[in-house]
Amino acid sequence: MNVLLAGGGTTGHVAPLLATADRLRRRNPATGILVLGTTEGVESRLVPQRGYELAVVPRVPLPRKPSADLLRLPGRLRGAVAAARRAIEDVQADVVVGFGGYVAVPAYLAARRAGVPIVVHEQNALPGIANRLGARWATSTAVTFPGTPLPGAVHTGMPLRTEVVALADAPDRDARKRAARAGLGLDPDVPTLLVTGGSLGAQRLNEVFGACAGDLLAAGVQVLHACGRGKSVPLAADVDTSRYVVREYLDEMDTAYAAADLVACRSGAGTVSELTAVGLPGVYVPLPIGNGEQRRNAESxxxxxxxxxxxxxDLDAAFVRSRVLPLVSDPAALATAAKAAAGFGVHDGDERLADLVEAAAR
Incomplete structure (x- = not known):
């Protein structure tokens, strides 16, 4: 089987693409895989790092409103579709799998013209333009969240990183929790709040939780705060930084998840999928841009x-004191919330999606 995987621009598109590629290769090392992406997106770095070949197409943003870019779209799209068609021919694709983003539309159009089956994976509860188009022609459409409004959608969940799945399936989570805390320089026996805005950080979370550091520590809670590269957390001079630990970036998020009892974060599809897979409750603060998909991701x-x-x-010090502190300092409430979160978790999204890809190729 030969597969063209199309998705790029953000980690939200590339991470499930790579998890799916890895699963297909584990099933059959002879599977031919080519990834379609751009030179500007994170895929230009992440795909070669993982050992896969990247075929480049021109970046073609889809304007959401009438503009001069809309007039230039047909010409730009023709070039991108031609590049995608060459990639399909180079790998002799039996199936094209799209994960949304700028490169998915050219891939879908080229596949349709070449008569190659299409499989779509939509990460968000509210689908984007590219996958709404691709789903019209797809042999199979996979979605992360039940109820995503795409025709014929099959709920597969999110293809996750292997280290997150390993944590979700770990037999002794309490021992893993203590070890993870010790490895991060935290007290193994103290309730732990993880604050993260992703690799780029979230300044709102940095400012609000940093301002509440004294309240959190006084309540007997310790904090691991990933502030994002180039960003910082404004802490008062008297805050004990051995108990409020700030890192720019956490290389091993599975270790951070293992250490945490509660996570304050954005609600991108990947984040929600990972937290529910490992059974962690979240304080979700949706990114206040886009079409509202982050709020929809976390609502259920x-x-x-x-x-x-x-x-x-609405995230401010008063909210942290009235809603976050009572939860993170109450073991019974945390256990109840963790069980509810785990009820939404899917550990085998990569397997489910791989099944659809293989069926489409046949």
């Missing part, structure tokens, strides 16, 4: 009791 989990949802503009 939160409605079931698997966390708390707060708008970016």
């Amino acid at each position: 989990v939160v409605a079931a009791g698997g966390g708390v949802l707060v708008a970016d503009a």
